[in-house]
Amino acid sequence: MTSRADASDMPHDGETKTPDRLRRRASRLLSGLTAQSDRLVNEGLAEVDARKWHYAVLASLQEHGPGSQATLSRRTGIYRSDMVGVLNELAERDLIERTPDPDDRRRNVITITARGRQRLRRLDQVLDDLHDELLAPLTPAERDQLVQLLTRLLDHHMRAPEPRSPNPRPPAPSMAGPR
Amino acid sequence: MTSRADASDMPHDGETKTPDRLRRRASRLLSGLTAQSDRLVNEGLAEVDARKWHYAVLASLQEHGPGSQATLSRRTGIYRSDMVGVLNELAERDLIERTPDPDDRRRNVITITARGRQRLRRLDQVLDDLHDELLAPLTPAERDQLVQLLTRLLDHHMRAPEPRSPNPRPPAPSMAGPR
DNA sequence: TGGCGAACGTTTGTTACGCGAACGAATGTA
DNA sequence: TACATTCGTTCGCGTAACAAACGTTCGCCA
Numbered sequence: 001m002t003s004r005a006d007a008s009d010m011p012h013d014g015e016t017k018t019p020d021r022l023r024r025r026a027s028r029l030l031s032g033l034t035a036q037s038d039r040l041v042n043e044g045l046a047e048v049d050a051r052k053w054h055y056a057v058l059a060s061l062q063e064h065g066p067g068s069q070a071t072l073s074r075r076t077g078i079y080r081s082d083m084v085g086v087l088n089e090l091a092e093r094d095l096i097e098r099t100p101d102p103d104d105r106r107r108n109v110i111t112i113t114a115r116g117r118q119r120l121r122r123l124d125q126v127l128d129d130l131h132d133e134l135l136a137p138l139t140p141a142e143r144d145q146l147v148q149l150l151t152r153l154l155d156h157h158m159r160a161p162e163p164r165s166p167n168p169r170p171p172a173p174s175m176a177g178p179r
Numbered sequence: 180m181t182s183r184a185d186a187s188d189m190p191h192d193g194e195t196k197t198p199d200r201l202r203r204r205a206s207r208l209l210s211g212l213t214a215q216s217d218r219l220v221n222e223g224l225a226e227v228d229a230r231k232w233h234y235a236v237l238a239s240l241q242e243h244g245p246g247s248q249a250t251l252s253r254r255t256g257i258y259r260s261d262m263v264g265v266l267n268e269l270a271e272r273d274l275i276e277r278t279p280d281p282d283d284r285r286r287n288v289i290t291i292t293a294r295g296r297q298r299l300r301r302l303d304q305v306l307d308d309l310h311d312e313l314l315a316p317l318t319p320a321e322r323d324q325l326v327q328l329l330t331r332l333l334d335h336h337m338r339a340p341e342p343r344s345p346n347p348r349p350p351a352p353s354m355a356g357p358r
Numbered sequence: 359t360g361g362c363g364a365a366c367g368t369t370t371g372t373t374a375c376g377c378g379a380a381c382g383a384a385t386g387t388a
Numbered sequence: 389t390a391c392a393t394t395c396g397t398t399c400g401c402g403t404a405a406c407a408a409a410c411g412t413t414c415g416c417c418a
Contacts, residue, residue: 026325027216033209079407080366135332153313153314247396249396259395259396283385286394287396
């Protein structure tokens with residue numbers, strides 16, 4: 001017998017050790033690792049006076065071109081309530097421009113500036129470094145593996161909200177955290 | 180060339196689509212998936228009147244035996260500030276017993292009850308189902324792959340806080356989220 | 359033409375979580 | 389005997405995702 005389920009012996013060590021059941025649960029691994037990852041990324045970006053939403057917005061502008069705040073919201077997953085603040089921060093730093101749309105006076109057209117593009121390049125490189133740190137113990141092949149697995153899981157859960165109760169379709173999970 | 184970095188064409192579709200750069204980032208995949216996972220687990224547990232910390236505490240008691248609140252804190256990663264509330268909830272439901280330690284009157288000895296053990300079995304099975312849903316798109320082999328990769332990453336980041344600045348050693352990340 | 363629902367940007371608030379500070383009581387240690 | 393440390397507990401902060409509501413503007417259609 002190599003495994004023990006009870007704690008009749010070895011009374012000392014169960015003082016600090018986390019139960020295997022916990023440790024193995026994918027949900028817990030995800031939470032734990034994401035916590036580390038978030039902390040790493042947040043701190044890393046903070047050191048260059050940025051936050052992850054900055055990157056998201058800039059990348060979106062670069063890849064899909066200018067758009068209204070609502071559009072950016074959908075592309076990045078940032079709530080439109082919070083988009084306001086993010087864009088303020090970006091505008092303060094001259095990374096984007098917010099101009100009223102002449103064709104639709106409800107909207108602002110958000111455009112990335114030259115400095116914004118430059119900034120994006122910098123952030124991309126910062127994030128590359130951070131991910132190197134994050135994925136340090138993995139070989140390149142394993143990193144791809146991981147990304148692939150995560151992508152498949154995320155894709156799966158993003159289009160099938162839940163076949164539990166036949167819902168007409170609650171707007172969309174939009175991606176992001178639980179409240 | 181098959182890839183395009185600019186958004187000169189295809190002006191419509193960039194309305195909803197998330198930039199690839201974002202989508203590929205491991206940190207973002209982790210955040211996104213963990214959000215889904217957390218929501219799934221929280222809701223699933225809520226349906227049986229439980230929360231994930233309940234499971235953590237019960238599992239810890241079952242595997243490593245009774246312990247003080249501080250001990251449980253260390254084993255589960257729950258802050259001792261929050262442990263109070265969790266144990267109250269568990270005690271209300273007669274899943275644990277909180278008795279003053281005669282050998283050390285500062286401590287409470289927390290013991291799992293019969294109902295607690297029974298409850299743990301139930302929660303284990305609920306969590307199994309939830310994880311089946313969470314990992315649905317993956318084959319058993321891939322699930323193991325994923326768990327293995329995540330475990331290695333988490334282990335790595337839990338013992339090497341950061342070789343950035345030579346710190347004497349800030350208590351310990353204890354595992355969990357950034358503030 | 360007028361009316362109405364929907365989308366837009368914005369402000370304000372809610373909820374949950376991780377974490378820290380501090381405190382009285384009890385303990386161990388010099 | 390003094391002092392530092394640990395324990396359980398309370399209170400509160402800071403951040404994050406998210407909801408509600410409001411005034412403005414637009415599209416649509418009778």
